[in-house]
Amino acid sequence: MVQYHMDEAMVDVLSALEVEEADDYDKLKSTLFRVFGINNSEERYMKEFINRRQRENDSVEEYADHLKRLLPKAFPQLKDQADGILLQQFEA
Incomplete structure (x- = not known):
């Protein structure tokens, strides 16, 4: 089913993967992120956290959970300062 929704680049990547990479979800995800240039670092999460705003369809609970x-x-x-950071972001 997945093969019908892939472009050529994705087909090439999946064809080149070794069996054990394709069988391990974390390895597969890491490989795909690396190949397609998706940054899964603290910096990416930091930007997402700082830029995240409550969306029109988000409840307060959904926004806070995110x-x-x-x-x-x-x-x-900064685990010890988590509550303060959350509060600052929530008020922004």
Whole structure:
């Protein structure tokens, strides 16, 4: 089913993967991110956290939950200050 929704670049990448890479979800995801230039770093999460605003269809709880999920990925070294950072972002 997936093959019908892929472009040539994706077909080439998946064809080149070794069986064990394709069988391990984390390895597959990392490989695809690397090949297609998707940055999965703290910097990316930090930008997403800082730029995230409550959307029109987000409840307050959904918005807060999204920020809570992003925070440890964006600022893993600031666990002790998480509540303050969340509050500042929520008020922004």
